[in-house]
Amino acid sequence: MTDILRVQGLRKAFGGVVVANGIDFSLSTGAMHCLIGPNGAGKSSFFRLLLGEHAPDAGTIIFDGSDITNLRSFQRIRRGISVKFQVPGIFKALSVRQNLEVAFQDHLNGQSLNTKIHEMLDFTDLHAEETTPAGNLSHGQQQWLEIAMAVGVEPKLLLLDEPTAGMSPDETRKTGEMLHDLNARGITILAVEHDMAFVEQIARRVTVLHFGSIFVEGTIAEIIDHPGVQEIYLGTADV
Numbered sequence: 116m117t118d119i120l121r122v123q124g125l126r127k128a129f130g131g132v133v134v135a136n137g138i139d140f141s142l143s144t145g146a147m148h149c150l151i152g153p154n155g156a157g158k159s160s161f162f163r164l165l166l167g168e169h170a171p172d173a174g175t176i177i178f179d180g181s182d183i184t185n186l187r188s189f190q191r192i193r194r195g196i197s198v199k200f201q202v203p204g205i206f207k208a209l210s211v212r213q214n215l216e217v218a219f220q221d222h223l224n225g226q227s228l229n230t231k232i233h234e235m236l237d238f239t240d241l242h243a244e245e246t247t248p249a250g251n252l253s254h255g256q257q258q259w260l261e262i263a264m265a266v267g268v269e270p271k272l273l274l275l276d277e278p279t280a281g282m283s284p285d286e287t288r289k290t291g292e293m294l295h296d297l298n299a300r301g302i303t304i305l306a307v308e309h310d311m312a313f314v315e316q317i318a319r320r321v322t323v324l325h326f327g328s329i330f331v332e333g334t335i336a337e338i339i340d341h342p343g344v345q346e347i348y349l350g351t352a353d354v
């Protein structure tokens with residue numbers, strides 16, 4: 116299987132704070148992968164480096180066979196990277212439909228735009244809320260709308276930063292099913308997540324980030340049993 120993403124020696128510091136300390140990371144095409152690590156490990160910074168929101172001090176990012184290290188964010192998005200950050204990125208005063216229109220209007224128009232909107236309303240189970248202002252949706256529905264906005268443009272790689280934060284157990288389970296569905300449609304998924312039950316539901320492999328470096332990678336069972344991982348979560352590891 117080919118790698119959709121290959122990161123080598125990625126480094127970034129803000130003054131004395133090193134957020135990426137020579138990250139080497141690969142992601143197979145079609146993977147469902149989780150990135151975990153204690154608070155401040157550098158997970159969100161890693162996403163911002165992948166998306167081009169931070170310029171790295173060193174290292175390379177190869178996406179889908181091309182070096183994208185020096186591309187701007189919009190160019191990376193155009194090549195097929197889509198992201199949903201933790202902070203909701205929906206327009207709360209606009210209706211569900213209008214949010215989807217805003218997300219897709221640069222890529223689709225006319226009947227194809229309408230078809231895609233209906234497909235995404237089905238996918239999120241939000242048909243009944245088509246004209247509801249997005250701010251009136253439940254927390255889970257807002258997150259699903261944003262996932263739909265991120266995937267309607269048919270990305271190759273979807274980055275999700277804590278997609279289930281603040282969700283009820285039911286909403287979390289449903290989100291896991293939606294991600295499996297997207298993965299089955301061919302979208303590679305990399306998610307930052309704290310909820311280990313959710314990690315278990317979606318991830319085939321897990322990478323642990325600690326102090327801006329890859330600490331260990333393995334199956335969920337290997338990660339849960341890894342004594343070093345337990346230590347870094349307890350804050351006693353000397354890495």
Ligand SMILES: Nc1ncnc2c1ncn2[C@@H]1O[C@H](COP(=O)(O)OP(=O)(O)OP(=O)(O)O)[C@@H](O)[C@H]1O
Nearest residue numbers: 129132133134152153154155156157158159160161
């Ligand atoms: N723009 C910035 N300038 C200075 N320091 C930053 C900047 N962005 C992040 N940091 C610092 O880098 C470290 C890593 O932050 P980051 O948000 O990437 O971690 P995280 O693993 O996503 O944490 P959490 O799980 O709490 O979201 C933190 O100490 C943070 O304060």
